[in-house]
Amino acid sequence: MTDTIIQLLNEAGIEHWTVLEKQSRSDELFFIRRNMDMFRSKDVTKYTITVYRDHFEKDRKYRGSATLTLDRGMERDEIREKLNGAYGAASHVKNPWYPLPSPVTGRFKGPESRLSESDRTALLRDMGESLFVTDTHSKGGINSCEVFLNSFYSRFISSEGSDCTFDDHKGDIELICDWNEHGRSVELYNMFSFSDYSGELIESECRRQIENCRLRAAASEAPELRNINIILGEEAVREIMDFYRTHSNIQGVYEGTAKGKKGEVFQGSEVRGDLIDITLTPSLAGSPSSSPVDRDGVLLKETRIYKKGKILNYHGPAQYAFYLKEEPVGCIENTIVSCGSRSVEEWRREPHVEILAFSDFQMDSVTGNFGGEVRLARYFNGKEETALTGASISASLFDVHKEIYLSSEKLEKENYSGPRHIMIPGASLAGG
Amino acid sequence: MKLQMSSFLLKHKAGVEKLVRELSQEFEYVSILGCDTKGTRFQHGRSGSSVRESSWAERGFVCRIIDGGSCSEYSFNTLDGQTAPNIRKSAEEARKLSALFPAAPCPTPVEEEWMESRFAEIGEIPSDPGVVLNSLDALMQKGLSLAGFLIDFRVLFEYAHISKIFISPEKNLEQSYLWSQGYLVPIGQNEKGMKYTYRAFSGLKGSELLDEMKEGVKDAVDEVADLLDSERLVPxxxxxxxxxxxxxxxxxxxxxxxxxxxxxxxxxxxxxxxxxxxxxxxxxxxxxxxxxxxxxxxxxxxxxxxxxxxxxxxxxxxxxxxxxxxxxxxxxxxxxxxxxxxxxxxxxxxxxxxxxxxxxxxxxxxxxxxxxxxxxxxxxxxxxxxxxxxxxxxxxxxxxxxxxxxxxxxxxxxxxxxxxxxxxxxxxxxxxxxxxxxxxxxxxxxxxxxxxxxxxxxxxxxxxxxxx
Structure with a gap:
């Protein structure tokens, strides 16, 4: 069908275009406790086409574009109609002219992955067994679980001469664990992704979540706490690091919503805590977000964006790099953050609240506001430790990031490699 | 205007009915849902615009099989000679997996005969991109003219025309309806920082929603003014x-x-x-x-x-x-x-x-x-x-x-x-x-x-x- 699309693009007189063919196959297993709720499979191929149209208005040159999706098996007349419709729409889009990325050719092969195995029954059996290894408690365990094994084949072709293919794989597990004790029945939610099967990863996620449920069942209502060190972990840390990505994104810089300036320390001039150090990489072990090219066809390479808090490079769409006369870095999804020098164990010796689970941690990267309801936290008052629930935090990262500390312990999960914990000194916790 | 059913679904409906009849000879329960959603998302702001297929657009089928107490589904977007074998293969996979992980019993649905079609009416399908983008530009210009603190006033309009068929031994259903949604997103800044808000509009409507959006421009800008001077709450x-x-x-x-x-x-x-x-x-x-x-x-x-x-x-x-x-x-x-x-x-x-x-x-x-x-x-x-x-x-x-x-x-x-x-x-x-x-x-x-x-x-x- 790709050949038909290209033929019809040419027939329609569309000079500049990109075509992304994506074949998706999936096998999905849904559990209620240890019983199979449903098995699902999928075989879907789609084509995402962007057509570009150059036009002039008052001596200014514009490049309009429109993006459409085609499905496998679509007939020629309908494809032609959709392409013409999109080309017409592109003439109304008045974006300053920009060049399309240089051509990329070749077959990019990702790392070996068990998710590519054709015998999915064996793979699903192994994943199911890994899931239930730690589910051995009488008072709680895995309530329900959903396993998604996805394999993708992608081919990117452009009018500029790009023609590259790549395979990738993505596993997702949604995990609900619960615990019944002390007259309470509680649960916690988790969702994680990976690009290769790892029994160790699945078992550790299950073990940690079941343990957190046990703690939540014993947790007491949180008091209001002021001037206390707050330790954030995993998901919240990753969300916070996205704030720094957002403020070095070249589209945001062009539009005025990203506040980072190349050559300046983004955290300000009198930073008392750790300075942020971030590198973006197109390929990260275990990451389902690895890709050799971005959606515009930019060939991606490892790029350092923050060094000791200072912005070295902007990243993001090539279109905006052209507008700002920067080298196109493209859209890179994997983030590597340098760890700090202090261990979380040092912070745990001082009075602190360590938040283990939020109901939904919210990080508004534009305003810097972050916060959420605490479903589970550990509070150490200097003498003893108690589990807390029901509190909430709310602050602005712009207010606190002059003094945040990154742990020396590392987290490698999905598209992130970096500190596992962040410590914010002297913060407040609203009581439950 | 009265909405039309998807010609793609109508063309394949007889084939879907035949497939359901065939598979119903082998399995206790079979149904197929066919979906064809078309739509466009228009976005406009100070730095440019974009026109994309709606993220809600889809075209394909899902077949559900319930047999022997277990349930399987197969999703596909090509209806050809391989479809029936692939559905059987998926059901067989479910059977094999239920030997490893016993199935949570899934009763066979008891359905009553039901045949019905419903096609909604709307003002007009917002299919002319020039008209939509001009409307969005007018909204943006009006918003930007209201306050000096605005660095952008983004506007978004999206519609989705949904057509679905559902075929099972007892049911033969068709529906077609359309919704639209629009957003006004003013972004402002002052010495205290950057703030933004949104006003959202939606309904089983077409182009007429663009007119409704005009009513929210001042309100949205006023809210950003409020937010720029806002304080943090004492918990x-x-x-x-x-x-x-x-x-x-x-x-x-x-x-x-x-x-x-x-x-x-x-x-x-x-x-x-x-x-x-x-x-x-x-x-x-x-x-x-x-x-x-x-x-x-x-x-x-x-x-x-x-x-x-x-x-x-x-x-x-x-x-x-x-x-x-x-x-x-x-x-x-x-x-x-x-x-x-x-x-x-x-x-x-x-x-x-x-x-x-x-x-x-x-x-x-x-x-x-x-x-x-x-x-x-x-x-x-x-x-x-x-x-x-x-x-x-x-x-x-x-x-x-x-x-x-x-x-x-x-x-x-x-x-x-x-x-x-x-x-x-x-x-x-x-x-x-x-x-x-x-x-x-x-x-x-x-x-x-x-x-x-x-x-x-x-x-x-x-x-x-x-x-x-």
Whole structure:
């Protein structure tokens, strides 16, 4: 069908275009406790086409574009109609002219992955067994679980001469664990992704979540706490690091919503805590977000964006790099953050609240506001430790990031490699 | 104009019917849902515009097989000679897996014969990109002209024309409807930082929604002005008034997700134990249903071929009923309520909300404000999260207006995190206004995935809440 699309693009007189063919196959297993709720499979191929149209208005040159999706098996007349419709729409889009990325050719092969195995029954059996290894408690365990094994084949072709293919794989597990004790029945939610099967990863996620449920069942209502060190972990840390990505994104810089300036320390001039150090990489072990090219066809390479808090490079769409006369870095999804020098164990010796689970941690990267309801936290008052629930935090990262500390312990999960914990000194916790 | 059914689905309908007939010879239950959604998303801002296929666009089929107590589904977007073998292979895979992981028994649905087609009427399909982008540009220019502190005024308009067929041995259904949504997103900054807000518009409407969006421009810009001068709230418990948007979010997160009956099957919902018991004050009535209101989640049949309904969830404070998909209803021995929805033909169906709202009451907003010694009027929402097992709630309001001594002081706090225990919040509802607004912009997830269209809303409500 790709050949038909290209033929019809040419027939329609569309000079500049990109075509992304994506074949998706999936096998999905849904559990209620240890019983199979449903098995699902999928075989879907789609084509995402962007057509570009150059036009002039008052001596200014514009490049309009429109993006459409085609499905496998679509007939020629309908494809032609959709392409013409999109080309017409592109003439109304008045974006300053920009060049399309240089051509990329070749077959990019990702790392070996068990998710590519054709015998999915064996793979699903192994994943199911890994899931239930730690589910051995009488008072709680895995309530329900959903396993998604996805394999993708992608081919990117452009009018500029790009023609590259790549395979990738993505596993997702949604995990609900619960615990019944002390007259309470509680649960916690988790969702994680990976690009290769790892029994160790699945078992550790299950073990940690079941343990957190046990703690939540014993947790007491949180008091209001002021001037206390707050330790954030995993998901919240990753969300916070996205704030720094957002403020070095070249589209945001062009539009005025990203506040980072190349050559300046983004955290300000009198930073008392750790300075942020971030590198973006197109390929990260275990990451389902690895890709050799971005959606515009930019060939991606490892790029350092923050060094000791200072912005070295902007990243993001090539279109905006052209507008700002920067080298196109493209859209890179994997983030590597340098760890700090202090261990979380040092912070745990001082009075602190360590938040283990939020109901939904919210990080508004534009305003810097972050916060959420605490479903589970550990509070150490200097003498003893108690589990807390029901509190909430709310602050602005712009207010606190002059003094945040990154742990020396590392987290490698999905598209992130970096500190596992962040410590914010002297913060407040609203009581439950 | 009356909407047309997808020609793609009509062309393949006979083939789908034949496939269902063939497979029904081999399996206890077979159904196929066919989907064809077309739409476009237009975005415009100071730095440029974009035109993209709507993220809700889809075209394909999903076949469900129930046989021997286990259930399998196969999603595909090509109907050819390989389709039937692939469906059989998927069912066989399910059989093999059920030997490793015993299946949670799945009763064969008992269906009554039902053949019906429904094609909605709208003003006009917004298919001319030049007209839409010019309208968006006019909205942006008007917004930018209203305040010097704005760095951008982004506008978005999207429509989705949905066509679906559902074929099973007893059912032969067709429907076609269209929704549109629009956003105004002014972004402003001053010496204190950058703030933005949004005004959302939605409905079973076409181009006419673009005209409605004009009415929200000044209001949206004024809200950014409020936010730029806003302060942070002192955490604590306060008397609060929630505007219809926040009230709707509370309904959605508290007893919308909380009564999705697939959660009953998994023993994940505390609500199951509270049926026929008080969970809110006697001022509270709450509904959900694709037939309960006219908004983006109103339809004839759901993604499992069940008829839309209007479910009274809370009746004068008493929890009365949940909402369910077909499989959950079968397992619980109840009737499906027409709430089986999929993100797309590529995803599983779950019990999902449709149009969820508190019913209006008799207390005016003015009476509510004057009754508060110290509290906040919470307006507009940015996010929410459910906790059906433990009835925790987190709703984030864009802003709160301070009330002291029965009057608005003009002081604004932002953002405002409303958290707490759902029954505490609902039992404290002491006043309900006669106003009623529903909004169906955005998307609702189950956990962090499975996005579907829902609408929420209701009147102003007065209650007590823990704010941070």
């Amino acid at each position: 604590g418990e306060y008397d609060i008034i929630c505007d219809p948007a926040m009230a709707g979010l509370i309904a959605h997160e508290a007893f919308g997700h909380g009564v999705e009956m697939d959660m009953f099957v998994k023993k994940r919902a505390l609500a199951e134990e509270y049926m026929e018991k008080p969970v809110a004050s006697d001022k509270v009535n709450m509904h959900d249903g694709a037939a309960a209101a006219e908004q983006v989640s109103s339809y004839l049949f759901d993604d499992e071929g069940s008829r839309a309904s209007d479910t009274l969830i809370i009746d004068r404070g008493i929890l009365k009923a949940g909402i369910s998909d077909q499989l959950s209803a079968g397992r619980l021995g109840t009737a499906p309520t027409g709430n089986g929805k999929r993100e797309s033909f590529e995803r599983k169906a779950y019990s999902r909300m449709t149009n969820t709202f508190f019913s209006p009451g008799n207390d005016s907003l003015e009476q509510m404000i004057s009754s508060i010694e110290k509290g906040y009027l919470l307006e507009n929402f940015s996010s929410g999260m459910e906790d059906p097992k433990n009835w925790g709630i987190q709703c984030v309001a864009v802003k709160g207006r301070e009330i002291i001594g029965g009057k608005l002081t003009g002081r604004i706090v932002s953002p405002v995190y409303l958290t707490g225990f759902v029954p505490d919040l609902l039992k404290a509802i002491s006043m309900v206004s006669p106003d009623f607004q529903l909004s169906g912009s955005g998307a609702c997830g189950k956990g962090y995935k499975e996005l579907v269209k829902t609408s929420t809303g209701g009147p102003y409500i007065k209650t007590k809440g823990r704010l941070a």
